[in-house]
Amino acid sequence: MSPRARFYRDNLGIPLVLALLVFCLFDLTNIDRVISNALLDPSTGEFILRRSQWFETLTHKWPRVIPDWTGELAIIGALLSFIWPRLAKYPQGVRVTEHAHLAPLLRWTTTYRRDLFFVIVAFALTTGVIHYLKAHTSVYCPVETTLYGGKELRYEWFENFNLLHKAGDGRCWPGGHASSGFTLLALYFIARRYRWQHAKALLGAIFVLGMVFGTTRVLQGWHYMSHTFWAGIFVWLSTLLVALVFYGRTQLDSEPQPRAVRRNVAVGAVRIGQKNAPAS
Template sequence: MKTVLLPLLILGLMFYLCYQLKLDFVVADWLYQLQGSRWVLQQHWLMQTILHDRVRDLNLMLVVALSCYGVWLYFAGQSAVLRRAVATLLCSVLSCFAVVSLLKHVLPMECPWDLQQFGGDLPFYGLLEPRPEGTPIHLCFPAGHASIGFAWLGLYYFFLDVKPQWASNALIGAAVTGLLLGAVQQSRGAHFFSHDIATAAICWALCSVIYYSRRQRLSFDTSGTSAGGRQNG
């Protein structure tokens, strides 16, 4: 459990520093001033078309490919360990996307580019603060684009089952991808750093819960089968 809880504690501390101590605004203001007090990169072709739209399309293709691979493994009668690992990874990835999307609607929050101090027309409202009636709804928390990387943190558990020596590298790769995609959106004024941290924590928690729940159920089924076999014998 240390492997699961330690990252969550670190992410929780980072979220506190960024959100509660306003380091979010320090980073956002630096990026805003760097672009001449406007979000020059907001509609830039590289940031918008390539690193946002095309990356999103690529992620969709990866999810479809993983789904097809899982179906093929099932009908081809491949290794049960590999089938379970693929099914768990797919469940983790889809759950991360679904939960992040749901929370964006449940916890409406403004993006930096919506705020008065960053060229927008709205004041800042805290995460759980009530908003005046008629305030536009912005779906900026948690970060959706960063979830394209962080949802694949489940690759760590996938490789724990099928290729343990690759697990750490897979974890680092998914985390770095999430951070880079989050940085793309921060540079456009679409998110604060704390939004990405929250997404990372959500995805890591979901991937961990799904993996260990499956392990526990598998262990229970195995022990139950063994006990039944002894009784029948």
């Protein structure tokens, strides 16, 4: 299999197969409801952690800091990246920044400007995709439906989907909190670009973070489990698209490029062999 085919099999084919599995196993069955029903308090009929303020703060409000600060730092870094090339023309300005220990930071942002803008665009696109799907499917959260004490009827996303217009007021599919964790997948693609040896470990950590973000909302009754899976799939595909635009496939190939054999060594060996060979 060619590197191109392997790349698209792993990064596009597998997510699409997972999307089909999630659709068949969750959207066409009642597994989501079985999972959510198991999280109800039998005595009250409510989700056990729905009204827990400490759980809401610990798992929903505070964790948002991670993706929020990542995006904000990328924006700040991208703006700073334009300073050093202009400042370098003025020796006095260089001396001032060196004295203030700002020069290394400014040089770093200039060097990695493309990566900083990649994070910004990837975050923007994935957020836009998730918001589009929420508005154009109008799926209500479990606790908002009549199944769990709400007033709205439960529908699957494909029953309400409208390509061009908002489908209604529901805003629950895919999972928004889970998607905010999965947006950090942008960092994984940067790690792949630089062949970072711990890129796979970073990928695993980001997936765990996204799943934790999504699962905690399931425990509170604000999402079904499949909403988290769909969030991860859409964020991955959106981030992959942006990565291909910014870097191209060859820079994202996870396989390290083999080093070329030094021809001068081989030539030297031949010469030595020729020198020691007996005369014919």
